[in-house]
Amino acid sequence: MTSPSILYRGGVLHCPADPRATALLVRDGRIAWLGVDAEAPAADRVVDLAGALVTPAFVDAHVHATDTGLALAGLDLSGVGSAGQLLDAVSVFAAGLPGDAVVLGHGWDESGWDDPRLPDAVALGRAAGGRRVYLSQASIHSALVSAALLAACPEVVSAAGFDASGWLRRDAHHVVRAAAFGSVTRAQRVAAQRRALAHAASLGIAAVHECGGPEISDEEDFTGLLAVSGRGVPEVYGYWGELLGAARALELGAVGAGGDLFADGALGSRTAHVSAAYLDGEPGACGHGYVTVEQVRDHLLDCVAHGVQGGFHAIGDAAIGTVLAGFAGAAERVGVERLRAGRHRVEHAELMGRRSIAGFVEFGIVASMQPAFDRLWGGAGRMYEARLGLSRSLESNPMGAMHSVGVALAFGSDSPVTPLDPWGSVRAAAAHHNPVQRMSVRAAFAAHTRGGWRAVQLDNEGVLALGAPATFAVWDTPAGVDRGLPVLQAEDPELRGADDPTPLPVCRATVLRGDVIYEEGVS
Template structure:
């Protein structure tokens, strides 16, 4: 990490957005701290943790605090870090037509939702020029198991331009008017049914996201506010030319430091070929934590564009559009291109990385790491702490390469919960045997690969507890993580992948930045001690910090407050 990058991000740990930092005493609750797993109170002063201990001692500290919060049994824990977010698209999705399976259980329900959204938009835009945005459909969740068509969108939306993206955001369906306005029919990746991917998808997305400055700012705000309300204190923004502009990224980083919001750790997904290219990008965006994220080696499994060693089991070619010639998905980058990017980043001391999903794509990354190591030496590659996003397939050879070259992984456990399992989309696309070998959480953690959890929002929602539960409830019992390991991957892990573990972020310990969230949960498991709460987790009984009940059917913990560097960014306390 370059000096410019580290200094910007480290400063943001202390001064999130210029608000007055006061001292706060939390008492009569549970403090998730490895230093004292049975702590019941904590004092925050000048943005850092000043004291942790027993509630009876806290009484003597109340007079010096500007604010005293009676937790009434609530849990104070390190705040979550979402290590893979697309903030603009997340904000747009939160205010658009929701086609996710939870909201639209059938194709008919999805079309009804689009019709209702069009009627609402008609009131504000009677000319019908504004694009109706819809997010999150997944045909595998519908009884019909078939995608939407442009004819259906035309009928439901009354001829209005419609952009309806699949949950994986790697393909979408557009209406006839949208296709005409964007000139999609002449582009590769267009299908007469209205399905778009590749170049056609990029063009459709550009038109759909041609926003006024006020609308763009609102989308950023909406996404950051939702994250804060869910206990998220930092997000890794995965900006790329196909998701947002450089100007948009500048605005987002500045906005997060001007409003009560999670810290934005910024990545830019632009492929570089040389050290000069990398320096030029860093000069344009000096706050970058890395040049990577959505630099795509391949696509997605849902769209059959993830690059696989063997053909997809259910259909030849990505959605039948004929974009490949052997049914194994699409490989967007060669090993030489991957190696040149990593070598350039290594040469200037900045983190590089890629989006990689399929096993054939991972093979290319392994070769690319070897190319970079030959050019600059393995030490320089390791020192740059490169990272990969998603990494659903990591076999023994890939694992050895990742360890050798010091590569970290940003993974999305919620993907496994949504699309994994013997009856899930991955099994339908790849067959049960291949799907059963995906997302080896325990193998990765056990080998010592640094892990951080992200949502890839809007692909799956901002919902950190859902990710933690998915990791401890993997369909393959041998790949399940402990609650403690999963929670650390979604808190401390995010700071570690950004090169900020030396700041103490991700822990509640004296001297650490006060990045935290306060939670109310109906159950914390069982605790035999008579001190403090009447119900605590098994981790606390074993001398580990307390956690809420992480069983799949347990009630969702309620966020009461989120604090970044001692300043509340979400607050329900009086």
């Protein structure tokens, strides 16, 4: 059945093939015509863009939808600056909950506090009126928990990463996380997913890559999210992070056996596997590697055998080295070209030297990266410097160097680790704390749009072109437009960076394959 045609006219289009274009015609989910208003064909319906900018919609290449939705409605701790403020926030939030509820919060980051000392499990429980409390650190690789939650998980004391203070990492963190989130009902999870996807659509995001797995979300959570993909919300492309789990990933409807398949932890929790010890951790501590070279190799071979994309979460340089050695081992078995054809991924890729970047080029690895990591934690006086030292911190998140040698990039947020904020991410990539690693706004925008589609092997998406899917976003651009893209940075170079005052675009509408999934003012 043919759907009514819609003409969007009177705008500014990001259309490199026709820079003069001010209008486009949508028919049956595709762009049927592009050009200037005066030459526009007749249509069943006309939408006046009133000078708004139209661009390809964004793709967020790494999200956790359920966690994002719960964080949007839960206790946001990203703004607290001390242990006292954290306890006050818990006390206020818990006061509105039933006595048997679990207090779920997210986002604290002690690396930016004047006094980085954290409250212990007893103090946390006291603030929450005796309730069970689970507060994930910004990285989601560790958490503060209350004495009541520890008591509810007696097995946690023998798990790796346990600390009686209540700041738990590694296996101990997984134990308490499972217990805390076990209190969330299925209906609440579904509502959280819907909330997260609707929020993404309101930001001009038309597709997300969900990174699930046995240590992240249960199978019902994962398949339930995939079931609503594109039904009035952004499309969802799922990755299931289970070692040697290619067959299972396919059974669950995933596009890949990767995503958060952990080769290591996170820098914020000092669990990322690094080659030189953390400066602010236990003497000699280098984090933790969770897979061997042989396991990486065998997982990739499993993916090749099943014809499915594979990948790993790898942050520290030692973990990335392990992953690349595994790629080399797999290439010895099946050949480099067959391995490259899988377009396998590495998530985060935060600490990379030239040799590692060369490995990404050799094996055709897609780097799924988060520019907001540098914006929040890079540069002098921030978390990366505290953990690694300034010189090593400036080598982190080398997206500019990777882009310059042809590494395929796909940008995202890792939400709720950092907020869904696509234009903020584009600006962060253009204003990297290390000038050597900066990208042009145009290149960063491509990584956050077309790069996300290419990462799921949909190479013809993410452009405004004749015959392409009608997937785009409409923007108010308070700072103006420059050559088909919004102005994101201050004219004065001294004002550019993490605190750039230039107002970011505001989404007016998001269209996915011709269907409006978000419209300003319409709930």
